[in-house]
Amino acid sequence: MKPSSCFGTFELIPERSALLCDGEAVHLGSRAFSLLRILVENAGKVVSGAELTAQIWPDTSVGEANLRVHLAAVRKVLSEGGCPDGCIVTVPGRGYQFAMPVTHRKTENYQKSWVNVPPLLAKLIGRDQVIQEILSDLADRRLISIVGSGGIGKTSVALATAGRAIEIYPDGVFFVDFTSLTVSSPLAFALTSSLRLPASSGIDEMAVFDYLGPRETLIVFDNCEHVIEAAASFAEKVLRECPNVHLLATSREPLRTEGEFVKRLLPLQAPSLGDASLTAVEALAFPAVQLFVERASSGVAGFSLTDEDAPALALLCNKLDGIPLAIELAAARIDLFDIRTLTNQLEDCLELLTRNRRTAQERHRTLRATLDWSYGLLSDGEQLLLARLSVFRSEFDRDAALMVATDHAMTKGRIWESLPNLVAKSLLVMSNQGSTPVFRLLDSTRAYAIEKLGDGPGANSVRRLHAEYIRDKTLSLAPKNGFVVKSHQESHSKMVDELRAAIVWAFSAKGDPELGIEVIASSAYLWFQLSLFEEFKVHADRALEAMSGTPNASRAELRLLLARGPALYETLGAVPELFGTATRALELARQLDDRLGISGALHNLWRYHHGLGEYSQSLDVALQIEEYVGADSQHVWWNPLKALSLLYLGNLKECRSVLSEIEDQVTISDDGIRGAYDYNLAVLVKGTLARVLWLQGFPEDAVRVAEESVAAALETKQSVAICFALSIAGCPINIWNRNLEDAERNLSLLQEHARLSNSLYWKQYVDVFRLGAVAAKGQSTDRQFKAGRQQSHWDYRHWENFSVLGLGFAPVLLVQRAKSDPSWWCAPEVLRLEAVRMHGEGESQARADVCRLLQQSLEIAQRQQALSWELRTATTLLELAQTGDEITQAKRLLKETMSDFAAGFDSYDFRRAEALLEKSPRFAGASL
The missing domain is CATH 1.25.40 (Serine Threonine Protein Phosphatase 5, Tetratricopeptide repeat)
Incomplete structure (x- = not known):
């Protein structure tokens, strides 16, 4: 062990590669430090340039110019610390000499202990900011707890922080691993071992405190959750008895000690879902993707991320919730699966993610082992509640938890007590929506908890309660008088995964088909709001088949038929099946004397006639609807149907008059109110008005109003509403005006949302306007015209719009x-x-x-x-x-x-x- 060397206000500590000035660490590059160390060790002697370069660059041939650069850096640091200009003398032709008096003192044992911080064996990705925040916070806070779920990377962040803190704490940084300890283990013994104190001090806490008392140190307590009470008590004692010691703890739950500052470690950020155009370069801007690629590259030579695989990897990282351990485990399987196959296999993620370094701690070797560790630390009540909450696929609140989990074994009081404990132990994620806390399980935790729930009678009872809760919840959010409000819209997307789970259970062997019918019927409006028509049609057909012959099912059948109509229209257009659905719904609504149902059935009949270009019949139906809803202003909703029929009948003046009446009651920034099975009112009115304005000779006003319609549609985040606004106005008006850049922009938007809605009907409009834009540019050819003319799968409305976009586009019938x-x-x-x-x-x-x-x-x-x-x-x-x-x-x-x-x-x-x-x-x- 080399002694430290003191000169002037400086102390050079070779063992720590540290240079102190008045006790404060001074930054000096590694080669500059080596240069100073050699000169100080040979104080009073001349050391040749060749000898210096040989020691500093043993494996590299460098010139003396490199030496002079580092020498200048050393002289600058020493000068700023008060050393005289001639402290390092250049002896011409011979070398360099350190000319200041140097004294030596023996380095104490504790000064060597800083090296017990284990080095990170792999590059830490995506954590630089949080490490800097912790280092900054340590200046003002004596205890920081890094808290997060298993596999989130708490230990890695703590080690990286400790490594950077070595230069800050003059008396060392010490790492104490509590993994192998039990509740009865004396924690002071683990600290004694890290400090390298005599073993006899291990059971004497005061000996440890006496030793640490005068020293400025940082101590890391790693993996505290399984000895949480003892760790909290010991941390308080250390802070109380050792005023210059700072603590950094890692745990799956806070220590809950006085003065504790909790730093909850968040998952690594991943790209948002749904962007099919995501490139590899764009994806690699996100830490979750960076980690996967870095680990996959180290395991499989030549691996690189392609643009084709980037969207699938974004989905993979989201499915893994951005948890570093899960991402590393997934990357380790890239030798067996390509990225897309790996993503599809993740339904069984606990079995798939089972391989890691043999040298990893047992609890980090597999995702299951990590969850086993966390689960084993829960009380019986917490284990039971976690299993029951696994029936939720998305967020849920306290009322939902009470609904599915309460019984004689799990009382309301136990639930109220256990929920915050599961959050504290990082098994539930909590966030606030206004003043209401909501909870969710990470996908990996949910998969594990579902296994614990099992498939017995108790689990089936919980799943029934979940389905009943979802049915009641959708009924509470259902449109009032046929209208959906914005505050409810925001809840819809969070319900769809719950609906899927409830429906799957209801129609399973142990389920309840009648309850499944109720769930589908009560949620019909919600599938429309989310543009999930194809999926809803599958569920609706299943329910209609199951209810065949069921007594007193007329109202549920009517609700399903009213929603099945727009689902058919938005995906397939005015097909004969739509007519049958509309007439059956009309028959039921009249039998039930349901005026709103009659209006809804007539609306579907209007869709059928309108989609076939039968505008006189569609106007007749719109007038029938008007008779049923009356002149009440709250039913202004149905007037756009009348306006659309008048528009396509060429009655522009009357259409404009009807739109003016409605326009007085709607603004572009309305609160999102729209019909249960139709678009936002502003979208309908503005889109229709834009086309009327263009036809009447106001092309520039038409463009402005068309953009307002598109903006209103985008605000609703409803893909079919966006497609409508773009198809009735945004695309054709810009093509007619030869605003080709705007037309291309709108075409791209139409293509994206036609894909998101999974609608063949709207995808065909993309083809229509794409050919029209080509013609407007003067780039079209006979081959392209013929390609358009041969689109036999187009319906009447597609042909109609196509016919006015280019020369020779109209077929003979039109x-x-x-x-x-x-x-x-x-x-x-x-x-x-x-x-x-x-x-x-x-x-x-x-x-x-x-x-x-x-x-x-x-x-x-x-x-x-x-x-x-x-x-x-x-x-x-x-x-x-x-x-x-x-x-x-x-x-x-x-x-x-x-x-x-x-x-x-x-x-x-x-x-x-x-x-x-x-x-x-x-x-x-x-x-x-």
């Missing part, structure tokens, strides 16, 4: 309708485009037909007061005019049409018309 139905909203544009197509084919007999189609287009547009269609037709008439009289008449018509505009002068169509008027009187060819 052209025929445009010729025979002057009340059809898009007839003018379909006829105009057909005329341009015929003209382009150059048929000699087509000239008269072209003129007739254009004249018909113009008359319908004028009758509908669709100024935008009228402008396009007038422009085309001038483009195709051939004789002087035709040109003169076409110019006059175009000027008159343009004079009718009160806005939109900078729009694409208006500027194009202006440019055409300025050209020569003869025109060749045709364009859009």
Whole structure:
């Protein structure tokens, strides 16, 4: 053991690689420190540059210039500490000499003990900030407890913190591992061993306190939870008897001692779910992903994260709750499974995550061992409550816990007492929603607790109570008078996993199908709010089949049918099955004299007719609904159906009037109220109004209102509402206006939410508008047109919107309708485009037909007061005019049409018309 060397105000301690100035640690790089140490050890002697470089860089060939750089750093530090300028002398041609007097003193035993902090064997990821926070807090707090669930990384953080604290505490940092101790073990003995004091001091706490009393040290108490009472008592004694000692403890629950500061260790952050476009670079910005990749790379040579696997790894890290141990164990299996297979296998995570370092502590070798350790520390009541709470798949509150867990063995009082204990012991996670605490189990803990719950009669009783609670909860959140409010919307997403669990149990061999029917029927509205139509349809069909022949099931059947209608429409469109569902619901509602049910059934019938382009029939149905709901302002909800029917019938003026009445009662920032099976009112009104405005010749206002509709839809976070706003306004209006960047942005948004809603119906709209955007750019080809024309799976509404986006897009049946139905909203544009197509084919007999189609287009547009269609037709008439009289008449018509505009002068169509008027009187060819 080398003595320390003292000179001036400095003390150099070789054993600790430490340099102190007036007792305070001075930072000096490792090579600069080695240089100073060699010179001080040879004080008064000349040491050659070659000798210095040989000792400092034994395996590297460096020049003396490197030596001079570090020498300058040493001289600067010594000068700042008061040493004279000539304390290190350069002897030309010979070397360097330390010229200050040096005294030596023997280093005491305790000064060597700092090395008992075990080094971390692997890189610690994602914990730099919390380590810095703990180091900072230690300056003002004498006891900090790092608390968290098993496998969260408490010991690793404590070791990393202790390693960095060595330079801060002049008398050392000591690590005390309590893992192998029992409740009866004297904790002072473990501390004595870490301090390397004589064994006789182990049972004499005062001897330990006398030893530590004058010293400034940091002591780490690791793994306190299984000796929590003894650890808390001993920590208080150490702090009381040793005023310069600071303690850092790790435990799965706080020590609850006086002056304790709890630092709860959070999981590693992982990417949010649902981003299918997540790249590897983006994913690697998150510590959970970094840890997985780092550990996988060390186990499998050449492993790297690809863009294709990034979303799956994000899901994996979320399923593992960001727990470092679980992530490391998963990464250790990458030699057997690829990332996506590994993610799918995690349903049995306790069995999958079973391999770790052989040298790891027993409780950290597998995820199950970690949970076994925590579970064994619980009381009987806490073990029972944890098992029963495993029936919850997401968050739950105290009332929910009482509902599923209370019986003669687990009284309300025991539950109230055990809940906070499970939180303290890091087996439950608690957060606050307003003034209400809510709880959840981590996925790994839940999987373990479900095993403990078992599958016997007691477990079945708990699962029944859970299903009854979920049924009652969904009923309490159900729409009132057909309306859903925002405060309830926020609860819906948290309920869906509970519904799934309740339904699975209800239709299992030990379940209760009648209760399952009640759960599905009571929750029908909720699946719509979450855009989970396909899944709801499966559940609804199961319930309808199970209730066949069940007495007094009419109301439940009606609720299911009312929700099944929009589920069909939003996923498949106006299929015949929708008509059958709507008429059966209408029959039941009339039998039950349920006025709201009658309105809902008629709404589904409206969907059917509207989806098939039968707008006169849809208007008749909308008027029937109006009769049932009356003129009460709270039923303004149904008026958008009437407005939509009027829009597609080409009755723009009356449609605008209806929308104006509703618009007075809705704002873009409304509180989220919407019908149980329909979109937010602002979305409907703004989206419909945007299209009317464009048709009436207000293209710029239409864009603004369209964006308001999309914004309102995004605020609801309901994918189908977003798809509606984009399809009725956000995409087509920007394509018509040639705002192609905005159109592409909205198309991407539509594609994303069509995918999230898992709806074929909305996905087909993506294809419609994608081809329209290509045509608007002038990049389309005959092959692309034919690809669009061959979409046999499109329904009528898709074809209708497609037909007005490009030349030759309209199929024969739609052209025929445009010729025979002057009340059809898009007839003018379909006829105009057909005329341009015929003209382009150059048929000699087509000239008269072209003129007739254009004249018909113009008359319908004028009758509908669709100024935008009228402008396009007038422009085309001038483009195709051939004789002087035709040109003169076409110019006059175009000027008159343009004079009718009160806005939109900078729009694409208006500027194009202006440019055409300025050209020569003869025109060749045709364009859009």
